[in-house]
Amino acid sequence: ETGVTQSPTHLIKTRGQQVTLRCSSQSGHNTVSWYQQALGQGPQFIFQYYREEENGRGNFPPRFSGLQFPNYSSELNVNALELDDSALYLCASSLLDRFYGYTFGSGTRLTVV
């Protein structure tokens, strides 16, 4: 149903470790955004990439970083994991030039212990 796929679905990491989450955008979409959603909250914008360059960033520290690749895939990297990083991480893609809303993936549930 959705054109955006994320992997893995669930992940458990230890505090201080590093993690890489992956997203495959809908074909043809040139923009990808990442969001963090804590339990019971709305998603919070982490950053957006447009044509492989960062196009905006929310209030997240530099240990949150990303990449977008020419094949529409992207990565979210988080270094020095903290307990508060436990959340659902959502990837969303869209066509920036002809905007009709974002297509979200099903998310990666990250638990930091």
Place this chain on the structure above:
Amino acid sequence: SQQGEEDPQALSIQEGENATMNCSYKTSINNLQWYRQNSGRGLVHLILIRSNEREKHSGRLRVTLDTSKKSSSLLITASRAADTASYFCATERSYGGGTSYGKLTFGQGTILTVHP
């Protein structure tokens, strides 16, 4: 921080009834969008209304936007048990200049429960 505030936080209705959710926001916007989320999974885009539009329909959904009051409402008519989900409003502002669109700022959502 959250820009939008949804009201009510939770809504419980019977199948066939209408459900109305409200959203307020704080800053000027390019557009406002409504999303549905089932059981903590991915978000599904429902409808987008631009700042120069006042009302929009899509199937059983009706969205209004009042930019003078910085508020929006989502009406789901003839609700079904399958409509049970969390509903979020999200606003988008221009970010970075030019014609680029920017980040979505979400509210905390309304949990809708439709009883069969």
